[in-house]
Amino acid sequence: MNEYICTLCPRSCNAVRTEKEGSGFCRLGTLPKISRCAPHYWEEPCISGERGSGTIFFTGCVLSCIFCQNYTISQERNGKILTVRELSDEIKRLEDMGVHNINLVSPTPYAESIIKCFELYKPKIPVVYNTGGYEKAETLRRLEGIVDIYLPDLKYTDTQMSKTLSGAENYPEYAVSAIEEMVRQTGKPEFDDEGMMKKGTIVRHLILPQHTKNSIAVLELLKERFGSDILVSLMAQYIPMGKASQFKELDRRITPREYNKVLDRFEELELDGFVQELSSAKESYVPDFLSDLKRGDEYDIK
Template identity: 35%
Template sequence: MKNVSERFRAAYLGLLENGELEQRVRIARQHLQSCDLCARYCRVDRLRTTQGVVCRTGDRAVVYSYGPHRGEEDVLRGCNGSGTIFFSWCNMRCEFCQNWEISQKGEGREVEPEQLAAMMLDLQARGCHNINFVTPSHVVAQILAATLIAARQGLKLPLVYNSGGYDSPEALALLDGVIDVYMPDMKYGDSVTAHRYSHVRNYWEFSRAAVKEMYRQVGDLRLDDNGLAYHGLLVRHLVLPAGLAGTENVLEFITREISTETYLNLMGQYYPCYRAEERPELARPITAAEYREALDIARRFGLARQDRISRRGRLL
């Protein structure tokens, strides 16, 4: 299987050639001085402190791990894996987070942009099909700085932005023409539930606006002859017990305001993690019937482009 970079040109290479990518790096760093690079709008000067910053990340990104990931969507992992970079900390506080040691405890190490760029180039050298930024919303400026360095040194792979959907328009404007594949997780279909379980405000409003902008930038997901994604939108949605994720609202929004050709990963692997046991309604896996109901909703709305990984949930 050929790497997609051998046939399709990554979006950011055009911005590198005309000098726009370097300009984006400068602008993004300025945003860190009164940070609006996620939907929390904390306005803290992250070049000086992490006090008052929910993401607890300052000037340097914190990376937990990186490497080829063969558990991602089929269209990303291919034969050689998706080149994932797991960022520590998060701009959300999900009480059922399955990676809470990374997102809530911040395990990992601070890296300079040059080190982050070296990781990207190493993943390319190891044959990965893309660079997959996991939990990137709070490190947009750092990602741009590293991309500039890596692109100057020969990076050609598509970039995947794998976020929780709580992204600001300011951040997405800086990423326009840089990111090849957007992969937001639309976690909830209403903001009240999002505030209760993930401690964020106006999630549904920000998530819808973010996905609309992502789609405007990249359109429907496009695959090469090997079935590998190289450009476009892929939406994830984790089915929660008792319909708490608002699956019908999410899928109706995608159908009516994005596209019936949206590539969807309807995830059935929920199980109680982190603080979920403290919430009786979250303290169990989803049932097979609940997952089938979610699939039926997707079929009813005509969302037929679904990833096979969505069927691999641990169900009762």
């Protein structure tokens, strides 16, 4: 793949992308650029288990969330470019370490390379597609048979919010259509004898400070549109990162009152899924990507 005209995500840039560079919104080339590749223990219990989720953090993003919790890799695009064969080797290496699944984080700009990678080698453990939710259903359809578990966000139902905070006014419509396609592919959640997820869709929502109305609207939409076909993961780990300090209301953690308000609605709606404790808002839950890249230990990309 020398030069590629890209319409993989809802930005539909029609941008020219070479293997190492791109002129689209994401500024990425088509070869996988990786920031971290290691067992990860802070996903939902049915994803992380005891042995961890074999997580591959791809560099860059199709969104530009000002509060991004992975800012150094999503917006500053730190990482190392691999060939498709090298990515496949990393997947095998993680599988050999005994992780429960292969977890692809922010993978969509690299979808073409990922499809080729799984043609080279398909692991025997489930493949997780972990995304901010800003996806095109037609791109997801090409992943049918590769991905076993979808782990999208639904960040907003409000277009003004998605425009201001993530630079994507059309986020809500695309994210909901994407979840429909994900659920069509996976069906209802399925688990193995140890309670680890084999198939299904878990929709995450991160509560933002001063935006409980948005969180409640998201939960209500998920209940109405998807009912028991999905699990919902309510996240309370928000800490001000990235450019969040430029927005006064985002420059703090969520309060117990905000947390309880959203949690009460989650319980009233009888949603199935997971709720993070408010005490989980700690920086230690965010991998230190920059020092990982410098460290050169066995988990790093060589």
